[in-house]
Amino acid sequence: MYRKVQPNYIWQEMDRLQHEMNRLNGMFRPQRQASAQSFPAINLWSNEESAVATVEIPGVKIDDLEIMITGETLTLKGSREPNSLAENAVPHRQERGCGQFIRSIKLPFLVESEKVEATLKKGVLNIQLPRANNDKPRKITVNALG
């Protein structure tokens, strides 16, 4: 008896193989370097007192950007507008994506959302995230008796 072969089975298998190869290639990457799930890529710096998120978003206008903090989650929402060129401009190469994006990352601690400050300079967004006071580690002094 013949087994019925699904026509797309081979392609699924190819996809799986490709995925596996990508995963293997990823093993040779420096360990700290994660790959961004979607645009834009975020780097997070932190110490005990605060965290700083830096985001590469070239071509995104400050008005097209929204930053939200909910609990320990930082959400970036925005859009990169397509270039308004003359109508008769013929595209030869388009590598720079455009459109809307939304991304969330989990922060290492709760932040003082009132004191969050963001600056956009040369296509790099810098978000200062001070740690919430009630989230900071408290030092407990030991009282000696007698």
Add this chain to the structure above:
Amino acid sequence: MTDKLAQVEKSEIMDQDTEQTRDRRVFSPFTDIYETDQEILLLIDLPGVEEEDIDITLEKDILSINATVESEQLEGNSLSYAEYAIGDFHRKFRLTKMVDQESIAALLTDGVLKITLSKTSLSQTKKITVQSR
């Protein structure tokens, strides 16, 4: 929604014909190229680059862009999560049409470099009207 912004990772240049003297990674920046009747436009993503750190040269028909980026080292902080690496940008383009070497304009806004190359009158598209008798 994000399909148009699918390319998130900067592509690193691995095999270089010339070696770096700086201990820095080098990336090939994402570029859009447009052509109109009079101009060739290049839009290049250079996040974190200052105007004075961009070097554009045109030699014969090769346009090269070199940009250096200062490393992002935040005092008193440690990098706890990283999705992108900091590095210089380098890319070369071979211009197929003759461009006016004297009138190359470059403008940097929000980390995007826009290079405008004017075509010489020779390479501009000429419209020829067919006359009938």
